[in-house]
Amino acid sequence: MNKIKLRAVNLSKRYKNGKKEVYALSKLNLEIDRGEFLAIVGPSGAGKSTLLHLLGTLDCPSNGELFLDNMNIARLNPSQRAEIRNREIGFVFQFYHLLPEFTTLENVMMPGKIRGQKTEDRGRKIKQRAENLLERLGLENRMSHRPSELSGGEQQRVAIARAMINDPQILLCDEPTGNLDSQNGERIINILEKLKGKEKTLIIVSHEHNIVQKADRILEMRDGRVK
Numbered sequence: 639m640n641k642i643k644l645r646a647v648n649l650s651k652r653y654k655n656g657k658k659e660v661y662a663l664s665k666l667n668l669e670i671d672r673g674e675f676l677a678i679v680g681p682s683g684a685g686k687s688t689l690l691h692l693l694g695t696l697d698c699p700s701n702g703e704l705f706l707d708n709m710n711i712a713r714l715n716p717s718q719r720a721e722i723r724n725r726e727i728g729f730v731f732q733f734y735h736l737l738p739e740f741t742t743l744e745n746v747m748m749p750g751k752i753r754g755q756k757t758e759d760r761g762r763k764i765k766q767r768a769e770n771l772l773e774r775l776g777l778e779n780r781m782s783h784r785p786s787e788l789s790g791g792e793q794q795r796v797a798i799a800r801a802m803i804n805d806p807q808i809l810l811c812d813e814p815t816g817n818l819d820s821q822n823g824e825r826i827i828n829i830l831e832k833l834k835g836k837e838k839t840l841i842i843v844s845h846e847h848n849i850v851q852k853a854d855r856i857l858e859m860r861d862g863r864v865k
């Protein structure tokens with residue numbers, strides 16, 4: 639079985655605002671085991687989203703290293719990073735980032751299509767899986783809507799289905815229940831709990847008590863560091 643472990647070594651991310659430099663992350667060290675459920679908490683501006691973007695290979699660190707098992711993913715080129723991301727990582731953005739010109743179903747299927755839809759059979763399977771995920775998330779009547787026709791909470795659930803379409807080994811979620819009522823929040827928590835049993839690595843930025851209390855470990859961040 640391919641064992642995937644994440645390890646950050648002295649990970650830093652620096653932004654320039656005019657002449658001023660801001661460290662969004664500062665020499666952060668962290669190890670996350672395969673199958674671990676990690677909750678990340680901390681005040682606004684602590685660097686939570688920044689860390690998640692780096693772990694998800696969506697952004698590169700200014701300094702430090704980031705390993706996926708023995709592979710230094712901070713040193714890969716953009717297309718290598720994109721391939722790993724598509725294969726191993728699901729990402730639920732804090733602000734969803736759905737593609738506006740595509741329907742709910744098309745948005746969810748997109749990473750599956752990128753991964754390869756060489757055969758008709760595979761195309762059908764991706765569609766079935768997308769429909770199944772959307773049903774589980776209570777969106778069976780929203781399949782052909784575009785994002786602008788969906789509520790915030792509906793868009794959030796579409797983003798979660800999209801992150802799960804390729805059955806990723808690592809799922810990164812930035813406030814995945816931030817816009818949901820308690821019933822739909824519960825739906826998400828149930829789905830995430832099922833992933834735990836499948837040895838998926840789950841890293842979630844959340845302030846939701848119901849989520850944080852289920853985590854194996856809580857990482858508290860402040861000013862770009864682990865508190």
Ligand SMILES: Nc1ncnc2c1ncn2[C@@H]1O[C@H](COP(=O)(O)OP(=O)(O)OP(=O)(O)O)[C@@H](O)[C@H]1O
Nearest residue numbers: 653654660661662681682683684685686687688689
């Ligand atoms: N593109 C950017 N350019 C400049 N500064 C940035 C940029 N992105 C983030 N920052 C700064 O880095 C710090 C960490 O931001 P980040 O988005 O990681 O915080 P957060 O913990 O996710 O906060 P929130 O809970 O509000 O989502 C903040 O001070 C922010 O202003």
Ligand SMILES: [Mg+2]
Nearest residue numbers: 686687732812
């Ligand atoms: Mg954030």
